Amino acid sequence: MATDLQDVLQSAVDNGQTPGVVALVARGDDLEFASAGTTELGGSTPMARDTLFRIASLTKPITAALAMLLIEEGRVGHDDPIARWLPELAHPMVVRTPDAPLDDVVPAARPITVADLLTSRAGWGFPDEFSWPAVGALFEQGSQAYGLQPKHVPAPDEWVKNLSEVPLVYQPGERWLYNTCSDLLGVLLARAAETPLPELMAERIFDPLGMTDTGFGARPDQLDRFTPYYRPTADGMTQADPVHGEWDGAPAFPSGAGGLVGTIDDYLAFARTLLAGVSGRSDAPGLLSPQSVREMVTDHLTAEQRAASRRFLEGQGWGVGGAVDVAEIDPWNVVGRYGWTGGTGQTGHVIPATGTVAILLSTTAMPDPAPVPLHKAFWTYTARG
Incomplete structure (x- = not known):
């Protein structure tokens, strides 16, 4: 030792x-x-x-x-739907099963909230199994977990628009998934504060x-x-x-x-x-x-x-x-x-x-x-x- x-x-x-x-x-x-x-x-x-x-x-x-600073100031609330700042994500769809094709989807059971982003349980992100179609779509859309190529990711507005076309892997609040929620949180905070x-x-x-x-x-x-x-x-x-x-x-x-x-x-x-x-x-x-x-x-x-x-x-x-x-x-x-x-x-x-x-x-x-x-x-x- x-x-x-x-x-x-x-x-x-x-x-x-x-x-x-x-x-x-x-x-x-x-x-x-x-x-x-x-x-x-x-x-x-x-x-x-x-x-x-x-x-x-x-x-x-x-x-x-x-995020916690803006919550303390009342600019953002835990229970606020993220669609207040990210209207592109107001009507997410969810794959029927985690390994389902991208077109086998159902509507989200409830809106995604700020609390879901804080705890990485919004439904977008990387699970233990990387081979599922919805996870592959995240990589193609520009979400980087291990690519680490920041100059290859589009600007925030385009990134969110692209994400809106990717179904959730799980229903909001159902499972913890890695990475994407922190990127989403960053975009939401910038919009809430009206500051890059x-x-x-x-x-x-x-x-x-x-x-x-x-x-x-x-x-x-x-x-x-x-x-x-x-x-x-x-x-x-x-x-x-x-x-x-x-x-x-x-x-x-x-x-x-x-x-x-x-x-x-x-x-x-x-x-x-x-x-x-x-x-x-x-x-x-x-x-x-x-x-x-x-x-x-x-x-x-x-x-x-x-x-x-x-x-x-x-x-x-x-x-x-x-x-x-x-x-x-x-x-x-x-x-x-x-x-x-x-x-x-x-x-x-x-x-x-x-x-x-x-x-x-x-x-x-x-x-x-x-x-x-x-x-x-x-x-x-x-x-x-």
């Missing part, structure tokens, strides 16, 4: 899991930071604390926090928390700190996206599910505000009310919904924008731990039971939803308390 964080990271680089990685574990004012490897495969520039990464699905908790999502996030989250390096795509002045990212192959790894690629600049569609780039200290600022809210500390940087943070970090799924999503949620439920540990089935599980992972190689959690923030950013993509060895080793290390 690794004796310190540096051991965890260096071991992953030495055995070829990733060219480079940074991580930190913060317990109150006690912060342990480590880095290993280089910013490029075969390169010479070492990883640093201000290295810029695609944080992919670590975007989801940030979008969730933005990048500007809205900057105004309400990034600027107040001093997250100066976080945004949708890398700015020109950041490219010297930006990394490529890689995908594992049978004989090593291949570059999936260069510095000047899909993420160098603002995309047409700012993805609330996975569109952000940022640094480890920026994400620490965000995570600490969640930890402050759930702990009720008045001396920490509060962004949301404790009630809103508790809603984010509390599991909202039924036992049946958790069991149907084990490919994504092993020993976990889902709060708002992130998973919540509900059982200690693996060495890294801590009941109440909240957070998520990014398909481009990131993972970030707050652990209320121990007052811990744990964040790891790497340059190597996850091949599928299953945890990779580096994440398992890091989570096990951070679960010690």
